Amino acid sequence: MLIFAMPVVQERCEVQTKGKGTYEITRQIQETIDKSKINSGTVTIFVQHTSCSLTMMENAAPAARRDVERFFEQLVPENADYEHDDEGSDDMPSHIRMVLTRTNETVPIVDGKLQLGIWQGIFLFEHRRDPHRRKVTLTIIGE
Amino acid sequence: MLIFAMPVVQERCEVQTKGKGTYEITRQIQETIDKSKINSGTVTIFVQHTSCSLTMMENAAPAARRDVERFFEQLVPENADYEHDDEGSDDMPSHIRMVLTRTNETVPIVDGKLQLGIWQGIFLFEHRRDPHRRKVTLTIIGE
């Protein structure tokens, strides 16, 4: 008899934010990969929200991240004349910033490691002013 | 001797649009997952077009979706001075709006269900004025 467990590993985790900004989550993802024992494949990161998102970003220069955050403040301002404005002035811009970035990213795993470039990090992009506890699902598929 | 067939289920489906706007396709995707019997893994949704796209979005407030649609009308206007303008004034903005959103989304499946947040829906974003029949491919990988 053969029992074959298909190599899919899923883990739900949470990311605490302090309000608007980018929060690196690369290390948590790598730790989940380490535990999974999967050596070669992909990890799909997914946020279960419509007012925060995911983005890859330069992980060395905090000024570069501040420029990204400022760009989105200007491109999708809080004070535009939104029809949907009953949940606060930062609500509708959050949805649009989410649409312009991503809810899921899929990153290769090679030799048990996230196959990132030296300056690449994976960030949760919080678009609301208040702190939030954000749910993230990791799905690792491979061998 | 055992030959193990990897659990990949693919289905092509079509989405009829009535012109510009966002069309929720979450239920059709869930129905395909139900038929696939895959319990744990991911589904990759892919549109085979360059003038419509995919986005996750708030699925409760239609006003929020109208704000998103209006934002893209303003950010990528029809009346800009495009070089490629021989297929109508809504053609080139369609391509740019597609580039700014997504052609593919990968969503986790947990316990046979799309692992979405309570307000999250998956939408086809039609960028052309005329109705179109859009081709979508679903690829479910898991166990």
Next chain:
Amino acid sequence: MLIFAMPVVQERCEVQTKGKGTYEITRQIQETIDKSKINSGTVTIFVQHTSCSLTMMENAAPAARRDVERFFEQLVPENADYEHDDEGSDDMPSHIRMVLTRTNETVPIVDGKLQLGIWQGIFLFEHRRDPHRRKVTLTIIGE
């Protein structure tokens, strides 16, 4: 006796750019799929950089691509007042343009072929002025 060939194939390749612009990489990806013998599944394309990105785009009309490139030049100008400006005026706009497009795309494989629409191509979007040798990882998962 058990014969189990796990269906994950990974390949790293490089794309030489001549500076800013979009470079089609569809054929290279298809060739890697051909070699992998995987018939049904997905390929995840991933660039290991934060100053170039990936996008799907119309592959027939070069004017359409020039319009996309021009749009990003205007939306994310070089001469904005960026805080992070020590690596040249094209550096910070590169990061923002990457954030607005993608670092990874996942495309279905059906009958051994990329399941693209007739006008769809996969492009590396170079955001820096100088030529670069860009690292791309392909992960093919399927059966």
